[in-house]
Amino acid sequence: MDFGEALARLFVQAGRPTLRASATRARVSAQRISDWRNGRHLPRDFATVEPLLVWLTARAVAAGADDVLTIRQWREMWDHRTPDEARAEEPSVPQQARPFAGLATLTAADSQMYFGRDDVVGTLVDAILAARKGPPPLPPASRLVVVTGVSGSGKSSLLRAGLARDARLAPPRLGEITPGGLAIADPVEPEVTDAPAPTPPTTTEQAVIVIDQFENVFSLEDSLRAETLREVEELAHDTVVVVGVRADFFSQCVEHPFLADAWQHRCVIVSEMTRTQLREVITAPVRLAGGRIETGLADVMITELYEASTGGDRAGRLPLLAHVLQATWARRSGNRMTLSGYRATGGIARAVADTAEAAWAAIDPRHRDLARAVLLALVHVGPAGIALRVPLSTATLANRFPPEVATVIDEFAQARLLTVSTDSVMLVHDVVLTAWPRLAEWIADDTDNHLWRQQLDADSAAWLANGRGRSFLYTGSRLDDAKRRRRTLRSDYLHLLSKENDAFLDAAVAMQQRRRLTRIGAVSVIVVLAIAATITAAIGFRQAHDLRQQRNAAERSALLSHIDSMQFSNPSLAARLLLVAHRIYPDDPTVESRLRGAATTPLVTPLTGHTGPVYDLSFDRTGTRLASASGDRTVRVWTRSGSSDYRESAVLRGFGNYVTSTDFHPTRQLLASSSGDGSVRMWDLTDASNPRATTTVSPGHGTVYMVRFSADGRTLAASSDDGTITVYAVSPTGSVRETAVLRGHTAAARTLSFSPDGRTLASGGDDRTVRLWTTGESPQLLGPPLTGFPSITHAVAFSPDSRSLAVTGDSPNAQLWDVADPLAPRPLSTSLPNSTAGSWSIAFDSSGSQLASARADGLVRVWNTANPTSPTLQWALQTTSEQGSVRTFSARFDPSGDQLVSGRSDGTIDVWSLPGRTEPDRGGTITGLDTDAAQRVLATVGSDTTLNLWTTSGGLTLRSRTPIQRRVNDHPRVSLNGPGTLAATANNNGGLVELWDITDTAAPRRAAALGVATRYSFPVVFAPSGNLLATGDTDTTVALWDTSDPRSPRRVGAPLRGPTDLIRNVAFSPDGTRLALTSDDKRVYLYDLTSSSPDPVDVITDEAPIAQAAFDDGGVLVVASRDLSTWRLPPVGSDAEPELLDRQEDMFASTVSMAPNRLAVGTATHELISFALDDDGQLTDRQPVGTLLATTDTTTTWQLPVQLPSDEEIISGGDTTGNVYLHTLDLDVARDWICASTAPLTDAQRDAYLPHVDVRSNCGRD
Incomplete structure (x- = not known):
């Protein structure tokens, strides 16, 4: 009796359980069990069939059957199978064949190398066959089957190689979402060979269409997306259509009823693999290729895969395993995969990143800006911020990029990170978007520009498709924003804008200039007509009334246009103009809407007095006094009472060079300052009208860049140009005594920060490191320095709980570190989002939930750090129309967290009032x-x-x-x-x-x-x-x-x-x-x-x-x-x-x-x-x-x-x-907020924006 006959007999002894019930117990498909009973396609390993035999044997014994074979007898029968049986499911694979595809998708040709997913294959084929049954149903798209899972769970390989393993299905037709919509390949014609024809599918042949990466439909332009979705819906009425879609596109899919219905009723989830399945994925292809695997290597890989992920994202880590398997096979010793070869790849956590970084390092430094632009052009960011890889046609590459692009493409293609065909280039897998930190950082830092660029592509195409119609061009604030973004992209991301994009924007700019000339002429005409109407009463009352309406409409439109154009560049001026607009147009819904929005917006009042850049700012513990250090060789002290504005109360002079920093003593009326003349001065501010210098010392050599008091005020630290940090003990009278000189930096020490708990001092400088020191009489280094910063570390700041450290410097980068254990610091965020330009200043608010940094492009970036592992950009504060025309050097929150001050290169101090209505x-x-x-x-x-x-x-x-x-x-x-x-x-x-x-x-x-x-x-x-x-x-x-x-x-x-x-x-x-x-x-x-x-x-x-x-x-x-x-x-x-x-x-x-x-x-x-x-x-x-x-x-x-x-x-x-x-x-609440938080309009502003209006903004001080 052969194995198949014996298994059929055991089914009878076990009470004839259904194939579905048996498949559930055996964790294989019902079709495979059916084949085994007929002696076909027996598995290679007894372990595959053993669970089924154990379950059936237990049922047979419980039913009282006689002559039930034991598991040992089954194993003996297995070992004595005939050669034909033993070869029943052994595919013919050449020795030393490539067993692993890496990040590439397995295709039907790789089906023999597809392991570990028999259960999902069976479930999917069952779903397809169920969708085929019966006449075409009335509801549309009821033959649509959804295959979903997280990115990297193996959906694409399942839909190609997995389906090819099941004999019940003919080869499906493959479809894809292209930039032009849905494309479906022609049916695959069988090859003509002398080999016997394969066993036909056991069910009636009907076409199946498989569309992988269906989420790409949501990257299409709106009308094309709608057309493509309708096409898929119609196809699925009569034909089984299987779509593979990432799970994170669930919310987009269920907005379309036919997709929601399929997701609810005909959905196959590609979930996390078990350890047994993962072991099969690792070992079976090696055996099939005639290779061997070192004992314990599979266990190490599985363990590290689990350690590199959590239960919530482990399913999506399979590409990392696939890549490291390919890399380890390439490093095999003979035909043996070894642990040392695996370690040489960098392991699960680093393999993709190391491969990508090696390719990046091989790029000529002169071509790296080009490489970055090419890689970002292969990424599409959806409205929800989800990144997708998209193909770029070779024609677009040739038109948009210089000839050197071929070298860049070749380098990444050789690293198997790009797939290159005759007509397109594409990243090999979505996992590259997240597993390569450099690319992930680029995407996260510039998500907004990605979205804008994609919208620009769609708008440019619509303009061209409609005969370059003027109605399709940008106008007003949207055009101003587009011009600003184009400048940024041209400076930071060469080649990302196409010729069509530039032609579209150039046409919009030209139209704007024509309209400005026309508007000036129109206003002149209106004025002339108004005079004529006054002199010539014969024109009639009606015409005069119409003229007034036209003039009022023109003036309203112009005023609102000015306000809209300044919402980002100067929100405070926009808010002040809104108050005037509301008095002129008291019931205008547009004006009222923007007024209400102002109540949750930070607004600014300027402080003037300095004639040079403001490099540092400091509040006393009450928040009633502010000190500013400037390049004009002065420190100015500003005082306020209650909610009143700051007024200059003292000017501290006597410095031999620019003043670099200033800091109030936390408990006494003392102020410390440092200067480019190499000195540190202490000032007694007991008499606010007559401050006096108490002590002057000269730490280190050269410029003293920063002074800071410890939280208890007993210690003062100063950082110097020679890389040293001098520590002083501070007496109650303000005198200081040197207690230590800290040496560790190999270049200038630029910045300092004491932790609020008083235990740690952080320093940074030109050697691109941050060092942590103990405090007290004999400070010591705490472990190795923090490294990995792309430039000079110009500013550091501790969070109020002393557990986090913020770091920024001369590059457009800001980072957060976990320093709860100063001996083992670790990065929390290697790049805060939207961190543009360099910075000399960074500061937390008193709650630790906000972090501000003054940037060299003139913006003050404020991040929400309520969760320091996932900071988000809260505000980008600006007071000038042209980003970068004024630099900001310093930023500091007041103790209450209600205000943020920033120092500018033109000597102005911006006092930002932060809305209590935003938390x-x-x-x-x-x-x-x-x-x-x-x-x-x-x-x-x-x-x-x-x-x-x-x-x-x-x-x-x-x-x-x-x-x-x-x-x-x-x-x-x-x-x-x-x-x-x-x-x-x-x-x-x-x-x-x-x-x-x-x-x-x-x-x-x-x-x-x-x-x-x-x-x-x-x-x-x-x-x-x-x-x-x-x-x-x-x-x-x-x-x-x-x-x-x-x-x-x-x-x-x-x-x-x-x-x-x-x-x-x-x-x-x-x-x-x-x-x-x-x-x-x-x-x-x-x-x-x-x-x-x-x-x-x-x-x-x-x-x-x-x-x-x-x-x-x-x-x-x-x-x-x-x-x-x-x-x-x-x-x-x-x-x-x-x-x-x-x-x-x-x-x-x-x-x-x-x-x-x-x-x-x-x-x-x-x-x-x-x-x-x-x-x-x-x-x-x-x-x-x-x-x-x-x-x-x-x-x-x-x-x-x-x-x-x-x-x-x-x-x-x-x-x-x-x-x-x-x-x-309540409009009064909004008005009061604007009045309290902004300065009155100047005569110059009135002349520029209200040339024909003599209406005040209804604030008491106007």
């Missing part, structure tokens, strides 16, 4: 927020998977940060119960709801974890009062929970049912008796919670998927969809239907929040709008909230709480700054 929340995007019923507690969650709790009494105060469940592409939500004692969180990948006891907001505790069967939906909301919680049960049903005992929640009733597509959101009525459920099936389902029925009592249908619904107190339901609509709900139990009351069309509403008499709406077009909601359900008094300060960050969706505390304020989050905003609708 840094996290190092990521806020994806959900909510408040308790009394609005005493605010909870936020976000993409960094933390639950942050704030208290609101006396302003927002952060109380705690707590990690929550982490998944892939995290977008969690949060809800608070009415008393503010419980929080519920749910992540977007479904499966779990976490319940948190937040009675102590400073120390939340996880009370329970609710297991649910959701996969893609994640609704979670508490009823307004009581302990009832609604969560997803499945993706189309909702579960209710009683949380009276938070540690043991219990279900209430049957799950609420009705939706036929993904649930978007859930809302309770104010009295908790009704529940509204919104769905992608374009319906709102309404439930009566006083009954036990799980079915809806009413259904409202819309024309688009419904994002959210909200109840007011009067029985009106607000529905947010493409339109914003209001509905009168009938009493429960009546036969009446919901009545449409009002509809605001094309709002694209995505979030809604109810206030006592108003509602706030966040839209998919990034707008935030407030409406009054009257008793009749009418939406009136539309009040948009605009942004005054232009930023590089985008808002995917404004996140709003369920309830707002008042009609006058809106709490929101959702942009990439990670901020929480408290917007005001």
